[in-house]
Amino acid sequence: KPVSPSADNPFYTSEDLTPFQDATHYNNFYEFGTDKTDPARYAGSLSTSPWSIAVEGEVAKPGTYHLEDLLKGVDIEERIYRLRCVEAWSMVIPWLGFPLADLIKRFEPTLNARYIEFETLVRPAEMKGQRSRFSTIDWPYREGLRMDEAMHPLTFLSVGAYGKELLGQNGAPIRLIVPWKYGFKSIKSIVKIRFTDQQPQTSWQGIAPNEYGFYANVNPDVDHPRWSQRYERRLPSSLLKPSRIKTQMFNGYADQVASLYKGMNLRRFY
Amino acid sequence: MDLRQFERRLGKPLLFIVSLIPLGMLVWAALQNQLGTDPVKTLILETGEWALRFLILTLAVSPLKAWFAWTVVIRYRRMLGLYAWFYASIHLLIVLTYLFGWDWVIAKEELAERPYIFVGFAAWLLMVPLGLTSNNYAIRKLKKNWKSLHKLIYLIAVLAWLHLAWQIRASYLEALVYGLIIFCLFFQRLKKVYKRC
Numbered sequence: 001k002p003v004s005p006s007a008d009n010p011f012y013t014s015e016d017l018t019p020f021q022d023a024t025h026y027n028n029f030y031e032f033g034t035d036k037t038d039p040a041r042y043a044g045s046l047s048t049s050p051w052s053i054a055v056e057g058e059v060a061k062p063g064t065y066h067l068e069d070l071l072k073g074v075d076i077e078e079r080i081y082r083l084r085c086v087e088a089w090s091m092v093i094p095w096l097g098f099p100l101a102d103l104i105k106r107f108e109p110t111l112n113a114r115y116i117e118f119e120t121l122v123r124p125a126e127m128k129g130q131r132s133r134f135s136t137i138d139w140p141y142r143e144g145l146r147m148d149e150a151m152h153p154l155t156f157l158s159v160g161a162y163g164k165e166l167l168g169q170n171g172a173p174i175r176l177i178v179p180w181k182y183g184f185k186s187i188k189s190i191v192k193i194r195f196t197d198q199q200p201q202t203s204w205q206g207i208a209p210n211e212y213g214f215y216a217n218v219n220p221d222v223d224h225p226r227w228s229q230r231y232e233r234r235l236p237s238s239l240l241k242p243s244r245i246k247t248q249m250f251n252g253y254a255d256q257v258a259s260l261y262k263g264m265n266l267r268r269f270y
Numbered sequence: 271m272d273l274r275q276f277e278r279r280l281g282k283p284l285l286f287i288v289s290l291i292p293l294g295m296l297v298w299a300a301l302q303n304q305l306g307t308d309p310v311k312t313l314i315l316e317t318g319e320w321a322l323r324f325l326i327l328t329l330a331v332s333p334l335k336a337w338f339a340w341t342v343v344i345r346y347r348r349m350l351g352l353y354a355w356f357y358a359s360i361h362l363l364i365v366l367t368y369l370f371g372w373d374w375v376i377a378k379e380e381l382a383e384r385p386y387i388f389v390g391f392a393a394w395l396l397m398v399p400l401g402l403t404s405n406n407y408a409i410r411k412l413k414k415n416w417k418s419l420h421k422l423i424y425l426i427a428v429l430a431w432l433h434l435a436w437q438i439r440a441s442y443l444e445a446l447v448y449g450l451i452i453f454c455l456f457f458q459r460l461k462k463v464y465k466r467c
Binding site (some may be wrong): 036 | 300303305307308309310311313336368371376379380383384386433436437440441442443446449
Protein backbone atom coordinates (compact mmCIF):
# COMPACT_ATOMS: atom_id res chain seq x y z
CA LYS A 1 0.00 0.00 0.00
CA PRO A 2 1.32 3.48 -0.76
CA VAL A 3 2.10 5.82 2.08
CA SER A 4 -0.16 8.82 2.47
CA PRO A 5 1.36 11.06 5.11
CA SER A 6 -0.91 13.47 6.88
CA ALA A 7 -0.77 15.46 10.05
CA ASP A 8 -3.54 13.62 11.87
CA ASN A 9 -2.65 10.10 10.80
CA PRO A 10 -0.60 8.43 13.55
CA PHE A 11 0.61 5.73 11.18
CA TYR A 12 2.69 8.14 9.12
CA THR A 13 4.59 11.00 10.63
CA SER A 14 5.63 13.67 8.14
CA GLU A 15 8.88 14.39 9.99
CA ASP A 16 12.15 13.99 8.09
CA LEU A 17 13.19 10.38 7.74
CA THR A 18 16.43 9.26 9.35
CA PRO A 19 18.72 8.34 6.43
CA PHE A 20 18.98 4.62 5.71
CA GLN A 21 22.72 4.68 6.41
CA ASP A 22 22.19 6.00 9.95
CA ALA A 23 19.26 3.74 10.78
CA THR A 24 21.30 0.72 9.73
CA HIS A 25 24.65 1.71 11.27
CA TYR A 26 23.67 3.05 14.66
CA ASN A 27 21.89 0.28 16.52
CA ASN A 28 21.46 -1.25 19.91
CA PHE A 29 21.36 -4.99 19.38
CA TYR A 30 23.52 -6.37 22.15
CA GLU A 31 23.40 -9.86 20.67
CA PHE A 32 26.04 -8.52 18.27
CA GLY A 33 28.03 -6.36 20.69
CA THR A 34 27.53 -3.32 22.88
CA ASP A 35 28.94 -0.68 20.57
CA LYS A 36 26.42 1.15 18.36
CA THR A 37 28.41 0.15 15.29
CA ASP A 38 28.75 -3.54 16.26
CA PRO A 39 25.37 -4.73 14.90
CA ALA A 40 26.07 -3.37 11.40
CA ARG A 41 29.53 -4.91 11.53
CA TYR A 42 28.59 -8.37 12.78
CA ALA A 43 24.94 -9.01 11.94
CA GLY A 44 25.90 -10.18 8.47
CA SER A 45 26.69 -13.57 10.00
CA LEU A 46 23.06 -14.10 11.02
CA SER A 47 21.21 -16.61 8.88
CA THR A 48 17.50 -15.85 8.83
CA SER A 49 16.28 -18.56 6.51
CA PRO A 50 14.75 -20.90 7.45
CA TRP A 51 13.09 -19.13 10.37
CA SER A 52 10.34 -20.37 12.61
CA ILE A 53 8.46 -18.98 15.56
CA ALA A 54 7.27 -21.09 18.48
CA VAL A 55 3.83 -20.10 19.74
CA GLU A 56 3.07 -21.27 23.27
CA GLY A 57 0.80 -20.82 26.23
CA GLU A 58 -2.78 -19.67 26.38
CA VAL A 59 -3.76 -20.17 22.73
CA ALA A 60 -5.99 -22.58 20.85
CA LYS A 61 -3.38 -23.04 18.15
CA PRO A 62 0.06 -23.45 19.68
CA GLY A 63 2.91 -24.85 17.63
CA THR A 64 6.00 -24.01 15.66
CA TYR A 65 5.23 -21.93 12.61
CA HIS A 66 7.47 -21.29 9.64
CA LEU A 67 7.84 -17.59 8.99
CA GLU A 68 6.91 -18.06 5.32
CA ASP A 69 3.62 -19.64 6.35
CA LEU A 70 2.91 -16.85 8.80
CA LEU A 71 3.53 -14.25 6.10
CA LYS A 72 1.27 -15.96 3.56
CA GLY A 73 -1.78 -13.88 2.86
CA VAL A 74 -0.53 -11.00 5.00
CA ASP A 75 -0.90 -7.48 3.57
CA ILE A 76 2.43 -5.71 3.96
CA GLU A 77 1.96 -2.02 4.64
CA GLU A 78 4.27 0.89 5.41
CA ARG A 79 4.33 2.80 8.69
CA ILE A 80 6.49 5.81 9.42
CA TYR A 81 7.07 5.91 13.15
CA ARG A 82 9.18 7.86 15.55
CA LEU A 83 11.58 5.61 17.47
CA ARG A 84 12.66 6.90 20.88
CA CYS A 85 15.53 5.12 22.61
CA VAL A 86 15.71 5.11 26.40
CA GLU A 87 19.21 6.58 25.95
CA ALA A 88 17.59 9.86 24.83
CA TRP A 89 18.13 9.68 21.09
CA SER A 90 15.48 9.20 18.44
CA MET A 91 14.96 8.44 14.76
CA VAL A 92 12.13 8.41 12.23
CA ILE A 93 11.90 5.14 10.33
CA PRO A 94 9.69 3.82 7.53
CA TRP A 95 8.85 0.24 8.49
CA LEU A 96 7.23 -2.45 6.37
CA GLY A 97 5.06 -5.02 8.07
CA PHE A 98 1.64 -5.70 9.49
CA PRO A 99 -0.24 -5.16 12.76
CA LEU A 100 0.66 -7.61 15.53
CA ALA A 101 -3.07 -7.97 16.22
CA ASP A 102 -3.56 -9.67 12.84
CA LEU A 103 -1.11 -12.39 13.79
CA ILE A 104 -2.40 -12.81 17.35
CA LYS A 105 -5.95 -13.42 16.12
CA ARG A 106 -4.77 -16.35 14.00
CA PHE A 107 -3.46 -18.19 17.08
CA GLU A 108 -6.79 -17.74 18.87
CA PRO A 109 -5.70 -16.72 22.36
CA THR A 110 -7.82 -18.02 25.24
CA LEU A 111 -9.49 -15.80 27.81
CA ASN A 112 -6.54 -16.41 30.12
CA ALA A 113 -4.17 -14.72 27.68
CA ARG A 114 -3.65 -11.41 29.45
CA TYR A 115 -0.04 -10.87 28.49
CA ILE A 116 2.21 -11.77 25.62
CA GLU A 117 5.90 -12.56 25.94
CA PHE A 118 8.54 -12.52 23.19
CA GLU A 119 11.99 -14.03 22.92
CA THR A 120 14.90 -13.24 20.62
CA LEU A 121 17.01 -15.88 18.94
CA VAL A 122 19.91 -17.39 20.90
CA ARG A 123 22.65 -18.50 18.55
CA PRO A 124 26.08 -17.68 19.97
CA ALA A 125 27.81 -19.08 16.89
CA GLU A 126 26.31 -16.27 14.83
CA MET A 127 25.73 -13.70 17.53
CA LYS A 128 29.02 -12.39 18.81
CA GLY A 129 27.59 -10.54 21.80
CA GLN A 130 26.11 -13.75 23.19
CA ARG A 131 29.61 -15.18 23.42
CA SER A 132 30.79 -12.30 25.63
CA ARG A 133 31.52 -13.24 29.22
CA PHE A 134 31.04 -9.70 30.39
CA SER A 135 27.45 -9.28 29.33
CA THR A 136 24.89 -8.32 31.94
CA ILE A 137 22.12 -9.93 29.87
CA ASP A 138 20.92 -13.44 30.56
CA TRP A 139 20.06 -14.66 27.04
CA PRO A 140 17.57 -15.00 25.46
CA TYR A 141 16.47 -11.38 25.41
CA ARG A 142 12.86 -11.20 26.58
CA GLU A 143 10.15 -8.61 26.23
CA GLY A 144 6.46 -8.47 26.89
CA LEU A 145 3.25 -6.52 26.42
CA ARG A 146 -0.13 -6.41 28.02
CA MET A 147 -2.73 -7.94 25.71
CA ASP A 148 -4.50 -4.65 25.02
CA GLU A 149 -1.14 -3.06 24.13
CA ALA A 150 -0.35 -5.96 21.83
CA MET A 151 -3.74 -5.66 20.09
CA HIS A 152 -3.45 -1.89 19.61
CA PRO A 153 -3.49 -0.85 15.94
CA LEU A 154 -0.18 1.02 16.31
CA THR A 155 1.63 -2.13 17.48
CA PHE A 156 3.40 -3.53 14.48
CA LEU A 157 5.46 -6.48 13.36
CA SER A 158 8.12 -5.37 10.92
CA VAL A 159 9.76 -7.50 8.24
CA GLY A 160 11.28 -4.62 6.29
CA ALA A 161 12.33 -0.97 6.32
CA TYR A 162 13.06 1.67 3.71
CA GLY A 163 11.31 -0.45 1.10
CA LYS A 164 13.73 -3.35 1.59
CA GLU A 165 13.88 -6.53 3.59
CA LEU A 166 14.94 -6.01 7.19
CA LEU A 167 18.71 -6.16 7.81
CA GLY A 168 20.19 -8.26 10.60
CA GLN A 169 21.14 -5.19 12.65
CA ASN A 170 17.53 -3.99 12.56
CA GLY A 171 16.14 -7.29 13.82
CA ALA A 172 15.72 -9.49 10.76
CA PRO A 173 13.69 -11.36 9.78
CA ILE A 174 10.85 -10.17 12.02
CA ARG A 175 10.70 -7.72 14.88
CA LEU A 176 8.24 -5.83 17.02
CA ILE A 177 7.61 -2.08 16.81
CA VAL A 178 5.80 -0.35 19.66
CA PRO A 179 6.24 3.33 18.80
CA TRP A 180 5.01 4.83 22.08
CA LYS A 181 7.46 2.83 24.18
CA TYR A 182 11.23 3.08 24.53
CA GLY A 183 13.07 1.22 21.79
CA PHE A 184 14.16 -1.72 23.93
CA LYS A 185 10.53 -2.91 24.10
CA SER A 186 10.58 -3.41 20.33
CA ILE A 187 12.24 -6.81 20.47
CA LYS A 188 14.21 -8.03 17.46
CA SER A 189 14.64 -11.35 15.63
CA ILE A 190 11.68 -13.01 17.35
CA VAL A 191 11.67 -16.81 17.73
CA LYS A 192 9.09 -17.29 20.46
CA ILE A 193 5.71 -15.85 21.37
CA ARG A 194 4.08 -16.98 24.60
CA PHE A 195 0.62 -16.05 25.84
CA THR A 196 0.30 -15.98 29.62
CA ASP A 197 -2.02 -14.92 32.39
CA GLN A 198 0.82 -13.30 34.33
CA GLN A 199 2.99 -10.31 33.61
CA PRO A 200 6.22 -11.67 32.17
CA GLN A 201 9.63 -10.64 33.47
CA THR A 202 11.48 -8.70 30.77
CA SER A 203 15.26 -8.78 30.29
CA TRP A 204 15.89 -5.20 31.38
CA GLN A 205 13.60 -5.54 34.38
CA GLY A 206 15.76 -8.44 35.44
CA ILE A 207 19.01 -6.51 34.98
CA ALA A 208 17.99 -3.23 36.63
CA PRO A 209 14.41 -3.19 37.96
CA ASN A 210 14.78 0.32 39.36
CA GLU A 211 15.71 1.65 35.92
CA TYR A 212 13.54 -0.28 33.51
CA GLY A 213 9.90 -1.02 34.12
CA PHE A 214 7.56 -3.41 32.36
CA TYR A 215 5.68 -0.60 30.64
CA ALA A 216 8.59 1.60 29.52
CA ASN A 217 6.25 4.13 27.96
CA VAL A 218 8.02 7.20 26.62
CA ASN A 219 7.44 9.78 29.32
CA PRO A 220 9.34 13.07 29.61
CA ASP A 221 8.15 13.48 33.20
CA VAL A 222 9.62 10.25 34.52
CA ASP A 223 13.39 10.27 34.31
CA HIS A 224 15.56 7.26 33.93
CA PRO A 225 17.55 7.24 37.20
CA ARG A 226 20.78 7.92 35.33
CA TRP A 227 19.62 10.41 32.73
CA SER A 228 16.82 12.82 31.99
CA GLN A 229 14.09 11.90 29.54
CA ARG A 230 12.91 15.44 28.92
CA TYR A 231 14.87 15.93 25.71
CA GLU A 232 16.11 13.74 22.92
CA ARG A 233 18.67 14.05 20.16
CA ARG A 234 17.03 13.42 16.82
CA LEU A 235 19.58 11.47 14.80
CA PRO A 236 21.58 12.01 12.77
CA SER A 237 22.73 14.96 14.78
CA SER A 238 25.60 17.27 13.95
CA LEU A 239 27.79 19.46 16.12
CA LEU A 240 26.61 22.62 14.39
CA LYS A 241 22.95 21.59 14.46
CA PRO A 242 22.57 19.39 17.55
CA SER A 243 18.83 18.76 16.89
CA ARG A 244 17.91 18.58 20.54
CA ILE A 245 14.13 18.35 20.76
CA LYS A 246 11.59 18.03 23.55
CA THR A 247 10.37 14.50 24.17
CA GLN A 248 6.60 14.10 23.85
CA MET A 249 4.36 12.11 26.14
CA PHE A 250 3.96 8.58 24.73
CA ASN A 251 6.41 9.67 22.03
CA GLY A 252 3.69 11.80 20.46
CA TYR A 253 1.12 8.98 20.32
CA ALA A 254 -0.82 10.06 23.41
CA ASP A 255 -4.08 10.59 21.51
CA GLN A 256 -4.01 6.96 20.46
CA VAL A 257 -2.68 5.20 23.56
CA ALA A 258 -3.20 7.33 26.68
CA SER A 259 -6.55 5.62 27.29
CA LEU A 260 -4.77 2.28 27.78
CA TYR A 261 -3.25 3.63 30.98
CA LYS A 262 -6.20 5.55 32.40
CA GLY A 263 -6.07 5.67 36.16
CA MET A 264 -2.59 4.18 36.34
CA ASN A 265 0.17 5.94 38.23
CA LEU A 266 2.75 6.25 35.46
CA ARG A 267 5.45 7.14 37.94
CA ARG A 268 4.93 3.80 39.65
CA PHE A 269 4.28 1.78 36.52
CA TYR A 270 7.17 3.19 34.50
CA MET B 271 73.50 13.31 20.23
CA ASP B 272 73.02 10.13 22.25
CA LEU B 273 69.71 8.81 23.46
CA ARG B 274 69.95 10.48 26.84
CA GLN B 275 70.62 13.86 25.31
CA PHE B 276 67.85 13.34 22.80
CA GLU B 277 65.40 12.56 25.58
CA ARG B 278 66.49 15.59 27.61
CA ARG B 279 66.05 17.95 24.70
CA LEU B 280 63.11 16.58 22.78
CA GLY B 281 61.25 14.35 25.26
CA LYS B 282 58.90 17.00 26.53
CA PRO B 283 58.05 18.67 23.21
CA LEU B 284 57.43 15.23 21.74
CA LEU B 285 55.11 14.19 24.57
CA PHE B 286 53.32 17.52 24.25
CA ILE B 287 52.60 16.89 20.58
CA VAL B 288 51.79 13.18 20.94
CA SER B 289 49.30 13.96 23.69
CA LEU B 290 47.46 16.29 21.35
CA ILE B 291 46.97 13.56 18.75
CA PRO B 292 43.70 12.19 20.21
CA LEU B 293 42.22 15.69 20.16
CA GLY B 294 43.56 16.30 16.68
CA MET B 295 41.98 13.10 15.44
CA LEU B 296 38.63 14.01 16.96
CA VAL B 297 38.71 17.49 15.41
CA TRP B 298 39.71 15.99 12.07
CA ALA B 299 36.90 13.42 12.27
CA ALA B 300 34.44 16.18 13.19
CA LEU B 301 35.47 18.27 10.19
CA GLN B 302 35.16 15.24 7.90
CA ASN B 303 31.78 14.42 9.42
CA GLN B 304 33.16 11.05 10.51
CA LEU B 305 32.00 11.05 14.12
CA GLY B 306 29.04 8.84 13.31
CA THR B 307 25.31 9.25 13.63
CA ASP B 308 25.51 10.73 17.12
CA PRO B 309 28.68 12.89 17.05
CA VAL B 310 27.93 14.45 20.43
CA LYS B 311 27.96 11.07 22.12
CA THR B 312 31.14 10.03 20.32
CA LEU B 313 32.93 13.20 21.43
CA ILE B 314 31.77 12.83 25.02
CA LEU B 315 32.83 9.18 25.23
CA GLU B 316 36.19 9.76 23.55
CA THR B 317 37.24 12.84 25.52
CA GLY B 318 36.12 11.20 28.77
CA GLU B 319 38.06 8.08 28.03
CA TRP B 320 41.20 10.02 27.12
CA ALA B 321 40.95 11.97 30.37
CA LEU B 322 40.86 8.68 32.26
CA ARG B 323 43.75 7.27 30.24
CA PHE B 324 45.94 10.30 30.99
CA LEU B 325 44.96 10.05 34.63
CA ILE B 326 46.10 6.43 34.63
CA LEU B 327 49.36 7.33 32.87
CA THR B 328 49.98 9.99 35.50
CA LEU B 329 49.36 7.47 38.25
CA ALA B 330 51.59 4.94 36.49
CA VAL B 331 54.67 7.15 36.68
CA SER B 332 55.73 6.36 40.19
CA PRO B 333 55.11 2.57 40.02
CA LEU B 334 57.09 2.50 36.78
CA LYS B 335 59.87 4.23 38.60
CA ALA B 336 59.66 1.75 41.45
CA TRP B 337 59.29 -1.44 39.41
CA PHE B 338 61.65 -0.78 36.52
CA ALA B 339 63.87 1.92 37.99
CA TRP B 340 62.81 4.24 35.16
CA THR B 341 63.76 7.47 36.83
CA VAL B 342 63.36 9.53 33.67
CA VAL B 343 59.58 9.10 33.56
CA ILE B 344 59.15 11.36 36.54
CA ARG B 345 59.97 14.34 34.31
CA TYR B 346 56.82 13.76 32.33
CA ARG B 347 54.33 13.35 35.14
CA ARG B 348 53.31 16.99 35.31
CA MET B 349 52.49 17.14 31.62
CA LEU B 350 50.52 13.89 31.76
CA GLY B 351 48.50 15.17 34.70
CA LEU B 352 47.80 18.45 32.95
CA TYR B 353 46.62 16.59 29.88
CA ALA B 354 44.24 14.55 32.04
CA TRP B 355 42.78 17.84 33.25
CA PHE B 356 42.76 19.20 29.70
CA TYR B 357 40.77 16.28 28.28
CA ALA B 358 38.44 16.25 31.29
CA SER B 359 37.77 19.96 30.74
CA ILE B 360 36.90 19.43 27.07
CA HIS B 361 34.66 16.54 28.12
CA LEU B 362 32.88 18.82 30.60
CA LEU B 363 32.55 21.65 28.06
CA ILE B 364 30.94 19.34 25.50
CA VAL B 365 28.49 18.01 28.09
CA LEU B 366 27.59 21.56 29.16
CA THR B 367 27.15 22.69 25.57
CA TYR B 368 25.38 19.78 23.94
CA LEU B 369 23.66 17.88 26.72
CA PHE B 370 22.71 20.71 29.07
CA GLY B 371 22.65 23.53 26.50
CA TRP B 372 24.23 25.85 29.12
CA ASP B 373 20.92 25.68 30.97
CA TRP B 374 21.90 25.96 34.64
CA VAL B 375 18.55 24.64 35.84
CA ILE B 376 19.13 21.43 33.91
CA ALA B 377 22.79 21.28 34.94
CA LYS B 378 21.90 21.69 38.62
CA GLU B 379 19.18 19.08 38.39
CA GLU B 380 21.44 16.56 36.67
CA LEU B 381 24.14 17.17 39.24
CA ALA B 382 21.76 16.70 42.15
CA GLU B 383 19.86 13.71 40.81
CA ARG B 384 22.45 11.64 39.04
CA PRO B 385 25.29 10.29 41.15
CA TYR B 386 27.45 9.42 38.14
CA ILE B 387 27.32 13.02 36.94
CA PHE B 388 28.04 14.24 40.45
CA VAL B 389 31.15 12.08 40.86
CA GLY B 390 32.36 12.99 37.38
CA PHE B 391 32.01 16.68 38.10
CA ALA B 392 33.62 16.24 41.52
CA ALA B 393 36.60 14.55 39.84
CA TRP B 394 37.01 17.50 37.48
CA LEU B 395 36.58 20.02 40.29
CA LEU B 396 39.29 18.34 42.35
CA MET B 397 41.60 18.52 39.35
CA VAL B 398 41.36 22.32 39.32
CA PRO B 399 43.60 22.98 42.35
CA LEU B 400 46.05 20.34 41.13
CA GLY B 401 46.21 21.91 37.68
CA LEU B 402 46.61 25.41 39.07
CA THR B 403 49.46 24.37 41.37
CA SER B 404 51.34 22.46 38.68
CA ASN B 405 54.10 25.03 38.40
CA ASN B 406 57.45 25.52 40.11
CA TYR B 407 56.28 28.66 41.87
CA ALA B 408 53.42 26.80 43.59
CA ILE B 409 55.67 23.87 44.46
CA ARG B 410 58.10 26.25 46.17
CA LYS B 411 55.36 28.22 47.90
CA LEU B 412 53.37 25.24 49.15
CA LYS B 413 56.42 23.27 50.27
CA LYS B 414 55.29 20.12 52.11
CA ASN B 415 51.63 20.88 51.53
CA TRP B 416 52.07 20.52 47.80
CA LYS B 417 52.62 16.80 48.13
CA SER B 418 49.61 16.33 50.37
CA LEU B 419 47.46 18.39 48.05
CA HIS B 420 48.48 16.33 45.04
CA LYS B 421 47.57 13.11 46.81
CA LEU B 422 44.06 14.12 45.75
CA ILE B 423 44.82 12.33 42.51
CA TYR B 424 43.94 9.01 44.21
CA LEU B 425 40.50 10.28 45.06
CA ILE B 426 40.14 11.75 41.56
CA ALA B 427 41.01 8.40 40.00
CA VAL B 428 38.43 6.59 42.13
CA LEU B 429 35.76 9.18 41.29
CA ALA B 430 36.59 9.06 37.59
CA TRP B 431 36.33 5.27 37.62
CA LEU B 432 33.00 5.44 39.48
CA HIS B 433 31.79 7.91 36.86
CA LEU B 434 32.47 5.25 34.23
CA ALA B 435 31.29 2.21 36.19
CA TRP B 436 28.00 3.85 37.11
CA GLN B 437 27.09 4.06 33.45
CA ILE B 438 27.41 0.34 32.72
CA ARG B 439 24.48 -0.98 30.78
CA ALA B 440 25.12 -4.20 28.96
CA SER B 441 28.79 -5.02 29.49
CA TYR B 442 31.17 -4.48 32.38
CA LEU B 443 34.35 -5.34 30.48
CA GLU B 444 35.59 -1.76 30.09
CA ALA B 445 34.97 -0.79 33.71
CA LEU B 446 36.64 -4.01 34.80
CA VAL B 447 39.77 -3.38 32.74
CA TYR B 448 40.19 0.21 33.91
CA GLY B 449 39.38 -0.84 37.47
CA LEU B 450 42.05 -3.52 37.43
CA ILE B 451 44.65 -1.12 36.06
CA ILE B 452 43.84 1.49 38.69
CA PHE B 453 43.90 -1.19 41.39
CA CYS B 454 47.33 -2.37 40.26
CA LEU B 455 48.65 1.19 40.33
CA PHE B 456 47.24 1.68 43.81
CA PHE B 457 48.66 -1.60 44.98
CA GLN B 458 52.25 -0.47 44.93
CA ARG B 459 51.33 2.53 47.09
CA LEU B 460 49.31 0.41 49.49
CA LYS B 461 52.33 -1.80 50.01
CA LYS B 462 54.37 1.27 50.85
CA VAL B 463 51.79 2.46 53.37
CA TYR B 464 51.58 -1.02 54.84
CA LYS B 465 55.34 -1.26 55.29
CA ARG B 466 55.41 2.04 57.07
CA CYS B 467 52.88 0.89 59.67
